[in-house]
Amino acid sequence: MKISEGPAHVGCFIFFLLPMVSGVQLQVQDKHVVMDNGILQVTLSNPEGIVTGIQFQGIDNLLEVRNAEYDRGYWDLVWSKPGKKGTKGTLDRIEATNFTVIVENEEQVEVSFTRLWNSSLEGQVVPLNIDKRFIMLHGSSGFYTYAIFEHLGEWPAFNIDNIRMAFKLNKDKFHFMSIADNRQRLVPLPDDRLPGRGQVLAYPEAVLLVNPVEPEFKGEVDDKYLYSCKSQDIRVHGWICADPPVGFWQITPSIESRSAGPLKQYLASHVGPTSLALFHSVHYSGADLILRFGHSEPWKKVFGPIFIYLNSLSNEDDPLLLWEDAKQQMIFEVQSWPYDFPASKDFPQSDQRGTLHGRLLVEDRYINMDYIAANGAYVGLAPPGNAGSWQRECKGYQFWARANADGYFYIDHIRTGNYSLYAFVPGFIGDYKYDFNITIIEGSYIDIGDLVYKPPRNGPTLWEIGIPDRYAAEFYVPDPDPKYINKLYVNHTDRYRQYGLWERYAELYPDEDLIYIVNQSDYRKDWFFAQVTRKKDNQTYEGTTWQIKFELDNVNESAVYKLRLALASAHVSVLQVRINDPSTEPPLFSTGQIGKENTIARHGIYGLYWLFNVDVPGALFVKGNNNTIYLTQALSGSPFRGVMYDYIRLEGPPLPPCNSSNNN
CATH class of the missing domain: 2.60.40.10 (Immunoglobulins)
Known part of the structure; x- marks a missing residue:
C-alpha cells in the first residue's frame, strides 16, 4: 500500500491528491461563512454559527441535507430555571447573533459566533455569554471547534443538564459506525425507528426493528444507550461511508473539560447517523449531576477544542483502514495537546x-x-x-x-x-x-x-463477594431474550449491553429471591448483576430481598463487626440491611432513597459509586452456619428501580494485624 506524504495533520491512509492552494481561505457571505483549505470546505450559517455543510472528496455535503440547516452540525444545551424537578429542561441550540473573524491568514482561520445575554432575554435563552469558535488550518484534513461559556454580574440562577456538539450525517452515505476496536458495525437506518418499521419498547430510545429497510436488522433492538462509553475511552469515534470510502471522525484529545471524571459515561455515535461530543450530561448519574448556578455566581469554562477529522481511501482498499488511520490521528492530536493555535486567551497553552x-x-x-x-x-x-x-x-x-x-x-x-x-x-x-x-x-x-x-478497614475479612473495582461486570449477566437482541454484543466482553436483561431476573427467580451461600456459591454465576424489582404481572412490580448465608466459627457478642456495601449504581432505591431476622423493624441499616442513575435501563454496568459502612453488633450473630444477611431493595413501581453491587465485605472485630490474608 502506498502511503501519502502529506502534512502531519493528514492521516497516513489518505489517498486523495492535495491541490495546489495558497492557504486557508475565508469567504464571508450574507447568510453563510465558508472556510476552505483546498482539502475540505466547511460552511457555517451567519451569524448563527451552525455547521450547515462539509464538502470533502467529491461529496457535496457529508451532513444530512434533508434536515433544515439548523439541524445538521450544532452546539446545544438543555437548561431550566431553578426549582424545576427532574432532568428535563429546554433545548437551546445556541444560535449566535454576531459573527467575528478572529484570525485570517494563509496558515489559519479562526472565526467566532457569539450570543451575549442581557436582561431582555430572561426566560428565553440560558443566561450565559456563549462564544462558539471554529478553526481551520492549512494542510489539515479537518477542522476544530470549541466554545466558551460565561455567567456574569447580577445574572439569574439556572440549571444545565446537557452540553454537547452534535453532527447529523448524510444517511445515504454513512452506514458503518465505529466507537472502539470491538464496537463497530453496520447500523440500521433512522427510518427503521419510525412507526410501522420500529416498535417502541419500555422507553422511547429503545425500538424493536420489526420491518426494517434492510431485512438483516429485523428482530434487533436499537437504542442509543447501547453505545455509551467511559469518558476516558471517548477519544475517537465516527462513521465510514463505503462509496466513496470516506471517514468522518470526532477526536477529543483531552477530557479536561468534561464533567465528573474519567469513568463518567457519555453517549458517542448512534443511529442517525449521529456523532456526538458530550461535555456534560446527567446520563448514568441523574439529578446529582445537574449543573446548578446561583444568582450572580461567576463562572467561565472552555469546552474543547475537539477535532473533526476526515479521511479517505482508494476504492480498492479495506474501508476499515479509515478507522485505523483515525486512531493514529487521534494519537497525534493527543500528543499535540494543549494546542498552540486557538486564539482565545481563555485557552492556556x-x-x-x-x-x-x-x-x-x-x-x-x-x-x-x-x-x-x-x-x-x-x-x-x-x-x-x-x-x-x-x-x-x-x-x-x-x-x-x-x-x-x-x-x-x-x-x-x-x-x-x-x-x-x-x-x-x-x-x-x-x-x-x-x-x-x-x-x-x-x-x-x-x-x-x-x-x-488507608482504605476503610476495621478488622480482618471474614468473607467477600465481588471485586472492588466500581463495576458490577464480574457478576452474573444473563443471555438476552432472543426477542430483544443487539447482534454486536453477542459473545462480546460487554455482554451487559443488551436490552431487557432486567426482565431475566424474574425468570430465574420466579417465586423466591436470590440466595448466596458463602464458600459455596460463585458470584460469577450465582449473584445477579443487579438487584432489580420482580415483575408480578404486566403492570406491577415488587421489591426484592436477597440473602447471604454464612458460617461463623466464633462470635464475639460484645464486639462490633463491619459490613461494607460498595454499590456500582443505584436508581430510586432504598437498600435495607437486616441480620438473621427478615422482619426486623426498623432494619439495622437503611440507605434512605438513593440514586437517579437509570443505569439498569441504559445497559450500563455502573453509574455513581456509593459506599456504606454498617456497624453490626456481634450479639446479632450466632456461632455456626445459621447466619443470614438480608439485603432488601424496598422500592417498587418500576422495572428499572434497583442497585448494582460493586463489592460486599464482612469484617470481624479488630485484631492485631498480620500478613497472612490476601483479601482486600
Whole structure:
C-alpha cells in the first residue's frame, strides 16, 4: 500500500491528491461563512454559527441535507430555571447573533459566533455569554471547534443538564459506525425507528426493528444507550461511508473539560447517523449531576477544542483502514495537546500550565505489613471538595492519570487554579483525598512525594463477594431474550449491553429471591448483576430481598463487626440491611432513597459509586452456619428501580494485624 506524504495533520491512509492552494481561505457571505483549505470546505450559517455543510472528496455535503440547516452540525444545551424537578429542561441550540473573524491568514482561520445575554432575554435563552469558535488550518484534513461559556454580574440562577456538539450525517452515505476496536458495525437506518418499521419498547430510545429497510436488522433492538462509553475511552469515534470510502471522525484529545471524571459515561455515535461530543450530561448519574448556578455566581469554562477529522481511501482498499488511520490521528492530536493555535486567551497553552507527579501507596495492615504500590490507581486534580466529590463535580476542570505498577503518577498540562488531589485504587474500596489543596501556577512543576491511602478497614475479612473495582461486570449477566437482541454484543466482553436483561431476573427467580451461600456459591454465576424489582404481572412490580448465608466459627457478642456495601449504581432505591431476622423493624441499616442513575435501563454496568459502612453488633450473630444477611431493595413501581453491587465485605472485630490474608 502506498502511503501519502502529506502534512502531519493528514492521516497516513489518505489517498486523495492535495491541490495546489495558497492557504486557508475565508469567504464571508450574507447568510453563510465558508472556510476552505483546498482539502475540505466547511460552511457555517451567519451569524448563527451552525455547521450547515462539509464538502470533502467529491461529496457535496457529508451532513444530512434533508434536515433544515439548523439541524445538521450544532452546539446545544438543555437548561431550566431553578426549582424545576427532574432532568428535563429546554433545548437551546445556541444560535449566535454576531459573527467575528478572529484570525485570517494563509496558515489559519479562526472565526467566532457569539450570543451575549442581557436582561431582555430572561426566560428565553440560558443566561450565559456563549462564544462558539471554529478553526481551520492549512494542510489539515479537518477542522476544530470549541466554545466558551460565561455567567456574569447580577445574572439569574439556572440549571444545565446537557452540553454537547452534535453532527447529523448524510444517511445515504454513512452506514458503518465505529466507537472502539470491538464496537463497530453496520447500523440500521433512522427510518427503521419510525412507526410501522420500529416498535417502541419500555422507553422511547429503545425500538424493536420489526420491518426494517434492510431485512438483516429485523428482530434487533436499537437504542442509543447501547453505545455509551467511559469518558476516558471517548477519544475517537465516527462513521465510514463505503462509496466513496470516506471517514468522518470526532477526536477529543483531552477530557479536561468534561464533567465528573474519567469513568463518567457519555453517549458517542448512534443511529442517525449521529456523532456526538458530550461535555456534560446527567446520563448514568441523574439529578446529582445537574449543573446548578446561583444568582450572580461567576463562572467561565472552555469546552474543547475537539477535532473533526476526515479521511479517505482508494476504492480498492479495506474501508476499515479509515478507522485505523483515525486512531493514529487521534494519537497525534493527543500528543499535540494543549494546542498552540486557538486564539482565545481563555485557552492556556503549554507554558501557561503546570505539572504534578508523585507516588501513591496503600496501607492495609490486614493484607500486608508493608506499603502496597497503588498499581493502576486513578489519581486526579479536581475542584476542592470532599473525598469522592469529583464524580459529581461539573463546573470546573479535571486532570487525571493512571499510576504505574509501582504507584508513580504524572499529571501534566494542568490549568492554573486551586485543586484537591483525589484518587481511587482498583482492588480497594473507598476514595482518597490529599489533606491539603494544591495551587497550580504557570510553569509549576510539583513533586508531591509519596502519598499513603488507608482504605476503610476495621478488622480482618471474614468473607467477600465481588471485586472492588466500581463495576458490577464480574457478576452474573444473563443471555438476552432472543426477542430483544443487539447482534454486536453477542459473545462480546460487554455482554451487559443488551436490552431487557432486567426482565431475566424474574425468570430465574420466579417465586423466591436470590440466595448466596458463602464458600459455596460463585458470584460469577450465582449473584445477579443487579438487584432489580420482580415483575408480578404486566403492570406491577415488587421489591426484592436477597440473602447471604454464612458460617461463623466464633462470635464475639460484645464486639462490633463491619459490613461494607460498595454499590456500582443505584436508581430510586432504598437498600435495607437486616441480620438473621427478615422482619426486623426498623432494619439495622437503611440507605434512605438513593440514586437517579437509570443505569439498569441504559445497559450500563455502573453509574455513581456509593459506599456504606454498617456497624453490626456481634450479639446479632450466632456461632455456626445459621447466619443470614438480608439485603432488601424496598422500592417498587418500576422495572428499572434497583442497585448494582460493586463489592460486599464482612469484617470481624479488630485484631492485631498480620500478613497472612490476601483479601482486600
